[in-house]
Amino acid sequence: MKQLLSKKNLFLLAVIAVIYAVLFALDAQGFFSRQAKALLVPIGINIILAVSLSLIVGFLGELSLGHAGFMSVGAYTGCMLTVNLDLPMYIELPLAMLMGGIVAAIFGVIIGIPALRLRGDYLAIVTLAFGEIIRSIFNNLSVVGGSGGLNGIPKYSNYTIVYIMLVITIIVITNLVNSRHGRAICSIRDNKIAAESMGIPVVYYKLLAFVVAAFFAGIAGVLYGHNLGILKPSTFDFNKSIEILVMVVMGGMGSIPGSVIAALLITVLPEILRGLQDYRMLIYAVVLIVMMLLNNNAKFNSFKQRVFSKKAKKQGADLAKEGE
Amino acid sequence: MEFLAQLVNGLSLGSIYALIALGYxxxxxxxxxxxxxxxxxxxxxxxxxxxxxxxxHFPPYLAIPVSMLVCAVLGVTIERIAYKPLRQASPLAVLITAIGVSYFLQSLALLIFGSTQRKVESAINVGLIHIGDFAISGNAVVTLLLTIVLMVGLTWFINHTMTGKAMLAVSEDKGAAQLMGVNVNKTIAVTFLSGSALAAVAGVLYIASYGYVGPYTGSMPGIKAFVAAVLGGIGSVPGAMLGGILLGIIESLSKAYISTQLADAIVFGVLIVVLLVKPTGLLGKKVTEKV
Known part of the structure; x- marks a missing residue:
């Protein structure tokens, strides 16, 4: 209990509350345009997706191209629940999120099992195949509306709910990564054989990462469905998985704050570029390529280091002065 | 007879996949x-x-080489601009860059040609071929024959020319090949060049049976061919041929006898099952881990 209420945690809690309050106040003051307001929920959903995928890609070190598959499984489960149940929202939505998460997690186990035998690019292609299979099954399942989509989902998702889920996701995944389990997961990424010979159960931790990531992707899917009010299988295609992957890679592998910022930028960027219409995707593609080239350019990296090390040096000098 | 016709369809679709898979x-x-x-x-x-x-108004025998040439130049250009600076980077960075290039080409085509699909007159026009009372599509036969010729040619190129041998050497061990005097950059450029030229032929054949082209025409056959390459064991040239043909047959047979809509799901399902049994694909090399 003492640990739970440590200074650091209380400070964190205060920061979370302040961010929420500031955004809420800005919203209430009518600071956001309608467009910006409509973006708040998708931003939150994308952050949940990016942070959960970063557990697989950034920390476990496996490439997954089927995150949209987990998202769609959760979305359809949760939305079928709220469409068919007649309960008040505050019971129905948490139930839907829980069920969506659990079913997605079960699929995480299913897809995690081949992951135990396959490595690298072969695993990537299996996750891609999984996503495509899920999509074509939903396309042909008349119970969930087939390719026409599932209609009439109550629009429960709002800023507050998404914010709460977003904070929970970040806290759970950060704590997992910083725990004993998280260190085990990172050790598999760094050297699987060494990890195995140190007695780390690789099978268990790989599955754990897949299950946790799938669970939160499922929740994000439920929120997504309750935001739009309609679910179409075509939204959960290969490109959606790639979009989430781009957020993780742009944010920096194995960095949760990075994923959050990248998710925010990548959701907002197309809206900012909306005025450019047809050139939007072209610019997005060019930005993507240039970012990757710059990140791996030795000259640019040394320039970046020079700029940042100046700052670090200054800080160091300040500290030294204080010491005197 | 119906089964045989479907098999020919599958073979011709599969050979298109195989041509694309070779590039991958x-x-x-x-x-x-x-x-x-x-x-x-x-x-x-x-x-x-x-x-x-x-x-x-080029005749087909001129138009096909032109399109091969354009694609070959495009392939080499992409490699030079986007992939070459990333030789030492993490595989994921290269993957994202490749996706960026894919988006770039798609949106460029969207800007130039618009989103409506464009009707293409087929470069190959062969009517039905009758064997007794059995008729098969002539285009399918031409596709199959052309693919066989190209594959034999490619196999000969890889195994019997200096450039081909250099390609084998670089894929085995880049550093050692360089020490032996192989020009690695040139070899990689040749690989992109030949892969893209084959993709152009695949595009021509695909359009001959499909009839339309749009900015996103390439993405689904691309993914399928990628699956075919993995099915056969990625990195293996005979594997890509085998994987492509198998995938085409499975797809057209499941379209004919099981369900048109679920054909894609079946194709991907077969891939997962094969990888579970043989984790490096049908003809892939088994990599032993060294500790």
Whole structure:
């Protein structure tokens, strides 16, 4: 209990509350345009997706191209629940999120099992195949509306709910990564054989990462469905998985704050570029390529280091002065 | 008889997949990267063919080499600009760059040609071929024959020319090949060149049976061919041929006898099952881990 209420945690809690309050106040003051307001929920959903995928890609070190598959499984489960149940929202939505998460997690186990035998690019292609299979099954399942989509989902998702889920996701995944389990997961990424010979159960931790990531992707899917009010299988295609992957890679592998910022930028960027219409995707593609080239350019990296090390040096000098 | 006709269809579809898969597998063998932009090279090839034939009024025997040439130049250019600076980077960075290139080509085509699909007159026009009372599509037979010729040619090129042997050497061990005097950059460029030229042929053949081309035409055959390459064991040239043909047959048979809509799901399901039994694909090399 003492640990739970440590200074650091209380400070964190205060920061979370302040961010929420500031955004809420800005919203209430009518600071956001309608467009910006409509973006708040998708931003939150994308952050949940990016942070959960970063557990697989950034920390476990496996490439997954089927995150949209987990998202769609959760979305359809949760939305079928709220469409068919007649309960008040505050019971129905948490139930839907829980069920969506659990079913997605079960699929995480299913897809995690081949992951135990396959490595690298072969695993990537299996996750891609999984996503495509899920999509074509939903396309042909008349119970969930087939390719026409599932209609009439109550629009429960709002800023507050998404914010709460977003904070929970970040806290759970950060704590997992910083725990004993998280260190085990990172050790598999760094050297699987060494990890195995140190007695780390690789099978268990790989599955754990897949299950946790799938669970939160499922929740994000439920929120997504309750935001739009309609679910179409075509939204959960290969490109959606790639979009989430781009957020993780742009944010920096194995960095949760990075994923959050990248998710925010990548959701907002197309809206900012909306005025450019047809050139939007072209610019997005060019930005993507240039970012990757710059990140791996030795000259640019040394320039970046020079700029940042100046700052670090200054800080160091300040500290030294204080010491005197 | 119906079954036989479906089998021929499957073989011709499969040989198109195999041609595209060859590009994936050769690039993977040499650079260890998944070139997701490869599918869109097909689209560029198809557009080039359409312009050459309907705007410039080239005859097919001239239009096809032109489209191969355009794609080959495109492939080498992509490699030079986007992939070459990333030789030492993490595979994921290269993957994202390849996806960026894919988006770039798609949106460029969208800007130039618009989103409506363009009708392409087929470069190959062979009517039904009758064998007794059994009729098979002539285009399918031409596709199959052309693919066989190209594959035999490619196999000969890889095994019997200096450039081909250099490709094998680089895929085996880049550093050692360089020490032996192989020009690695040139070899990689040749790989992209030949892979993209094959993709152009695949695009021509695909359009001959499909009839239309749009900015996103390349993406689904691209993914399927990628699956075919992995099915056969990515990095292995005979594997890509086998994987492509198998995939085409499975797809057209399941379309005919099981369900049109679920055909894709079945194709991907077969891939997962095969990888569970043989984790490196049908003809892939088994990599032993050294500790």
């Amino acid at each position: 597998t050769m690039v993977y063998g040499i650079c260890k990267m998944l070139n997701f932009a490869h599918g869109d090279v097909i689209m560029v090839g198809a557009y080039t063919l359409s312009i050459a034939m309907s705007t410039l």
